[in-house]
Amino acid sequence: MISKELSATLGFAVREAKKRRHEYVSVEHILFAVLYDQTGIEIIENCGGNVENILANIENFFEEKIEKIPEGSEYVLQQTIGFQRVIQRAVSHARSADKPEVTVSDILASIFLEKDSHAEYFLSAEGITRLDVLNYIAHKIPKTSYEERSRESLGQPGEEERRRNKNDPLELYTTDLVRLARQGRLDPLIGRETELERTMQVLCRRRKNNPVFVGDPGVGKTALAEGLAQKIARGEVPEPLRDVHLYALDLGGLLAGTKFRGDFEQRLKGVIAELKRRPNSILFIDEIHTIVGAGATSSGSMDASNILKPVLTSGEIRCIGSSTYEEYKNHFEKDRALSRRFEKIEIHEPPPAEAVQILKGLRSRYEEHHGIEYTDAALKAAVELSAKYLNDRYLPDKAIDVMDEAGAFVRLSGAVGRKRIHPVDIEKIVAKMARIPTQSVSTSDRGKLEMLEPRLKEVVYGQDDAIAALVTAIKRSRAGLGIPGKPIGCFLFTGPTGVGKTEVARQVAQILGVEFVRFDMSEYMEKHAVARLIGAPPGYIGFDQGGLLTDAIRKHPHSVLLMDEIEKAHPDLFNILLQVMDHATLTDNNGKKADFRNVILMMTSNAGSREMSTAAIGFGDGRRDSLSRGKKAVEQLFSPEFRNRLDDIIQFNPLTPEIMERVVDKFMKELNGQLAVRRVRLTYTPAVRAFLARKGHDPRYGARPLARVIQNEIKNKLSDEILFGRLAKGGEVHIDLEDEAIAFRYPEAGARAA
């Protein structure tokens, strides 16, 4: 009934009592014996108890509370009633559970039910409850924190070492980066020499030797700390930093499992005390702003940063922090007493060339992981494309992500034997990540530029001069001959309504494959509306939201920005555009800058078109006269400093009847596209084309009246037929001109009727 192991344990308890000349063998003796049993130790440790502690307590109890029979006199060892009860309970439990044997674990569970016993007290003092024990016995669910277990499963420190380190706060709440570096588990750091040098200088100061890295997320602040650890590991550091240990503080681990007020602070204190004990150590706190306010119940009370402050000033421990600009400003810098103890080292986003070097340095790691090779061109493409299309993130992080994902993509695509990653793969990944069509992401847009002019002429008619001027300016900028620090181009399109000014802008964006950002200036006629573009001033609703224009450009730095009908905008808005055109930056109310260097700024205006359309009275070249009058109108409307900054004022011509015929073809093609959905095909004669062009032409209104004519004359008639009539099932329709009116013929329907 009683297992072999248990009877050995009980025997040990009895022997122990006898050896100590105790009158009785009690529950405490059982516990004592259990703590020398393998199963017993396992249970206690997994429930978070310290075996040594309990043993010491029992020993103490034996000394103080238990009577000893003097040496020499004979006596019979007796069992206490408690002893019998514990065994009895365990046995009856095993019996009712249909277990063949009573084991040590049953005894342990039974001890807990012994009221007022010291054995139970000693276990409780270690924080072990009966439920913990039952949980472990029944399901092998240990009570120890996840952290400790995961460390264990990593299997680095041996059992012996782990037990020794259990109370070492550095072991529990920090990671030794230098050790990781020695084990080769850190990625190499490339470049950043000046920042590293500065860091080492600050670390070697006598007081306030605490650098804090501040930079945008993803630029490599943590990597810099890891790089320092690697340098230390390799011994490539100046004398004062030799054999230094760099401990990365795990703030989460410090916080996890703190139950009571003060637990967190106690652990932090423990870490600090341990660091003080080891003079050659540096603490690295990633996301250091999190220590401001950590552990405080209300603002102004004691928090983690206040615990750190005294030791930081005195230079007793050295500390490296890292934080992003935003959080540094919002949290860290507000605690001025804390921030003055740190030396700020700004980490900037590396230029693309350096990012390529970084990727090359990391290449081998990723190649090893994915079992694939990256070509140099692919790495370059990863940097360039991610810089261009993934705008809310920073180099080198985003480029590394692209590289990594490309590796995963090729490996998952199942292409057997594929061993290399080419720029094409990178393009696909970037397109996916930026959620834009693949064809618009391409490493070389030379082809696109070459095709820009012919393709623009295909879709916008009669504006060849304007298109040529625009394309030349764009090409000039792309060829590197533009003025650096300015937008790619700033154009003002003037001309009558409906001649294709807006269309040109839209088509340029589409052909170049960049974002088309359009603002209709009729919405910005009031003075206060300007705030919508650059953000509301402090104290007003929407202050924290940023401006529409600045946000749009920050999101899509490569874009065509169209300000439609600019003459309607409030004059204040022109002033904003002045600096955009001059320095290609716009600062919003939060001080964040939007970069306009890759923006093509286009503005359209009807200014002057009215002047041009009025017929000249008197003699002279009517056309030239109207042109100069149009120019004058533009000059009147826009201030000299505004006009001065424009690359070109591009005049759009009114449409002539000949051009109108081409426009008719374009519109009919669009109509056919719509009809194709209904399986209807439309054909028409040249006479119809001429009729529509004539009827739809009005030099003052451009091509828009034509759309109205087509709607009235053709679409209205067709819609009835498509819904209820002869085209309900699709078919063909032919239109011709009869007696100055449009006539419809339905060849198929007619044939069927006949």
Add this chain to the structure above:
Amino acid sequence: MSDKTPQFESEVEAGREVTLEEPPLYKVLLHNDDYTTMDFVVEILRTVFHKSNEEAVRIMLNVHHQGIGLCGLYPREIAETKVDLVERLARERGFPLKCSMERE
């Protein structure tokens, strides 16, 4: 100081600390009656409670005069065991000696 409220404030469990007290010791008491002999009480005190002769007599007289006598302070289970033993021995010999334990 930041005016940001710390995120984990509400997660601190305050005051749920388990009150952990060392278990009390128990007094083992002998009660007077008119039928148990003094000799037997002394014998019990000497064998069960390991008292010296003089001490045993003193405790016995305490029982006799004051109706109750303190035999010693023990952990609960040991006290229990002794009470049980005393009463068993008394019954064997036909004495109605009453022994009890009391939380200190």
